[in-house]
Amino acid sequence: MKEKKEPIPGFSRWFGSEGWKSSLRIKLFIYAIFAIALYLLLINHILPKQYEIRLGKPSPATVVSPVTKVDTYATNQAKREAAESVEPVYIKNDRLTIEQIGKIDSIFVTVKDWLEKDRRDAKQFKAAFEATFSQTFSDSFYQRLLKISPDRLQVIRLTTRQLVSDILQQGVRKDQLSEKQEDVDEKLYLSVNALNSNEQALVSELAKKSLIVNEFYDEKQTEQQKQAVQDAIKPIPINKGQIIVAYGEVVTDDQYRKLQELGLLKKESNILPHMGMLLFIVTIIGILYYYIYRFEPKIHQDNMNLLLLFMVMLLTLLGMKVISYGQNLEWYMIGYLAPIGLGSMLVTLLLNIRLSLVSTVILAIFCSVIFNGENHMLFDFRLGFVSLVSGVTAAYALANARKxxxxxxAGLISSVAAVVPVLALNLMVPTEATLREWLQSVGFAMLGAIFSAVLTIGFLPYFETLFGILSPLRLLELANPNHPLMRKLLVESPGTYHHSIIVGNLSEAAAEAIGADGLLARVGAYYHDVGKTKRPQFFIENQLYGNNPHDRISPNLSKSIVISHTRDGVELLKAHNIPKPIQDIAAQHHGTTLLKYFYVKAREKLDHEQVRSEDYRYPGPKAQFKEAAIVGICDCVEAAVRSLSRPTPSRIENMVKKIIQDRLEDGQFDECDITLKELKLIGKSVCETLQGIFHSRIEYPDEPVNLKGAKKA
Structure with a gap:
């Protein structure tokens, strides 16, 4: 509807001269306030609850993890322990073993040659031996060696060789050399051999001197094995819902550390969740803004409609917030009681169903956030899905509601529909809930839908009054013939009452033909002439037997009486708290048209120069919206057609075209956004409706005399 109103003083300075209802600054301000309200309502459901907990003191509450998070400290500790358990990797050098065995063989070859030459001087032998092998032995070793007969050298050599080979094959590390040398005597003692004590002493010393380090630490392979073991350790999580510390339990270092990592201590602050929440809200509002801008231009242009939408959504969210306080581990299903249907139904009734469906989707998302607490999920889409089905069903059930x-x-239908997703979710994971919990979930879902309907019935009149909105239900209540004003019109001005009923039928059909609000046009037509009840006898439709009081008064007085019925009607409508759009139709249906009958009559009685046409025009205003223009056309057409002696279709059509053309040329549609094409459709619709009203009838013949006689007989 197009309304011309002066902007509120001061608003034009800050929010534009076009008025606050269409000001861009006001629009952005409303969106900003809505965003802030959403942030305040939802932030506690995003941020984890923080506690005042001290190390070594009893915990004031049972604290569970709100998220699944890797326990970095525990994971690193497990990796360190695993790495420490890895044995160092040593690589044995078999070439050194072979070299040592070869040295032993060379020693005995040298000794054999020395003995065969019958050289028994120990000092000379020692000097020659050490010069050859760079090995130092005890003096007793040389003395015993020179006393050995050549035929025993082979036994000694093989025994020494076997002993050294066995030990070196096992590998000798640097830190094991002394230990391995000490093992020589034990192995020699346990071995089966035919050596005497001198020979065993020779073997023992030679074997000990022949043992060397042949196994070396491999740092690279050791680190590789440690890394492989660490990589095999899976991250140790702090699971969502895991109890970190129980009520009354003394807080340990490990528990305190976990509380710090999860940000559950009050002294810990993290700005990232706040930033994420702001981005989330901005995204949702951005989508809503674009949808309204792109697909709902009328609502986008009227800040009152935006304010209404956001108030309804916030009211619904407040209802969810209140219910969320009753949610806990035992009663998590209480979230199904969320009154999302309140928002769906109010937006459907007060705005339109398309916007209601979009709002329901957004409210369902917010519902999944508000009721996420006890399930430790950022979004509990189970509750969101049930709310979505319930809200959408309620919106569809209220489409074209008439009472x-x-x-x-709609609440009952929505309650039945809500059962389906609840059962579906429970059947998909049948082990998560008991039969009792199933029944509770179904009961809460059904009760939530009915509760939403009750709240809608309660809040609807307040929104209608506060925003001056005429919902279909309110219009239908006003169309009730038992309404006090309608009864007053019928009793005091019966002719005007029947005239208004016909104008209402004409207006409704014409409005629907051009996509306007047919119900508003019909109800507005019912009340458009209610001001005539103040002086009903001065209007021709209420005059009986041709008694016209205008014949006895001056045209100027008659004009004043007739013109005053619009003003009287508005006052009467205000007194009965009839919504403003109906008042506007009553004030605007005549616009500034000329009372031709009294104007011509005045010119006949007075000097033409003394009679001005401006004095015989209605005060207006002209029609500001389509429904008011339609009622004005139909009002004039109905009265004019009744004056026709023979209302044939062609005469009706010509009359309708003339009335519309005259009003157009008189500028009565200049302040209304109605088009020539729409005026043509209005004329066509009015003609079709009038032809149904003023159709020709068959003239019934008089009864024959014999039939009358037969009847009497």
Whole structure:
């Protein structure tokens, strides 16, 4: 509807001269306030609850993890322990073993040659031996060696060789050399051999001197094995829902550390969740803004409609917030009681169903956030999905509602529909809930839908009054013939009442033909002439037997009486708290048209120069919206057609075209956004409706005399 109103003083300075209802600054301000309200309502459901907990003191509450998070400290500790358990990797050098065995063989070859030459001087032998092998032995070793007969050298050599080979094959590390040398005597003692004590002493010393380090630490392979073991350690999580510390339990170092990592201590602050929440809200509002801008231009241009939408959504979210306080581990399913249907139904009734569906999707997302607490999920889409189905069903059930009882019916339909997703979710994971919990979930879902309907019935009149909105239900209540004003019109001005009923039928059909609000046009037509009840006898439709009081008064007085019925009607409508759009139709249906009958009559009685046409025009205003223009056309057409002696289709059509053309040329549609094409459709619709009203009838013949006689007989 197009309304011309002066902007509120001061608003034009800050929010533009076009008025606050269409000001861009006001629009952005409303969106900003809505965003801030959303942030305040939802932030506690995103941020984890923080506690005042001290190390070594009893915990004031049972604290569970709100998220699944890798326990970095525990994971690193496990990796360190695993790495420490890895044995160092040593690589044995077999070439050194072979070299040592070869040295032993060379020693005995040298000794054999020395003995065969019959050289028994120990000092000379020692000097020659050490010069050859760079090995130092005890003096007793040389003395015993020179006393050995050549035929025993082979036994000694093989025994020494075997002993050294066995030990070196096992590998000798640097830190094991002394230990391995000490093992020589034990192995020699346990071995089966035919050596005497001198020979065993020779073997023992030679074997000990022949043992060397042949196994070396491999740092690279050791580190590789440690890394492989660490990589095999899986991250140790702090699971969502895991109890970190129980109520009354003394807080340990490990528990305190976990609380710090999870940000559950009050002294810990993290700005990232706040930033994420802001981005989330900005995204949702951005989507909503674009949808309204792109697909709902009328709502986008009217800040009152935006304010209404956001108030309804915030009211619904507040209802969810209140219910969320009752949610806990035992009663997590209480979230199904969320009154999302309140928002769906109010937006459907007060704005339109398309916007209601979009709002329901957004409210369902917010519902999944608000009721996420006890399930430790950022979004509990189970509750969001049930809310979405319930809200969408309620919106569809209220489409084209014509009475307030339809709200309760929509609530019942929505309650039945809500059972389906609840059962579906429980059947998909049947082990998560008991039969008792199933029944509770179904009961809460059904009760939530009915509760939403009750709240809608309660809040609807307040929104209608506060925003001056005429919902279909309110219009239908006003169309009730038992309304006090309608009864007053019928009793005091019966002719005007029947005239208004016909104008209402004409207006509704014409409005629907051009996509306007047919119900508003019809109800507005019912009340457009209610001001005539103040002086009903001065209007021709209420005059009986041709008694016209205008014949006895001056044209100027008659003009004043007739013109005053619009003003009287508005005052009467205000007194009965009839919504403003109906008042506007009553004030605007004549616009500034000329009272031709009294104007011509005045010119006949007075000097033409003394009579001005401006004095015989209605005060206006002209029609500001389509429904007011339609009622004005139909009002004039109905009265004019009744004056026709023979209302044939062609005469009706010509009359309708002339009235519309005259009003157009008189500028009565200049302040209304109605088009020539729409005026043509209005004329066509009015003609079709009038032809149905003023159709020709068959003239019934008089009864024959014999039939009358037969009847009497």
């Amino acid at each position: 307030r009882s339809a709200i309760l019916r």
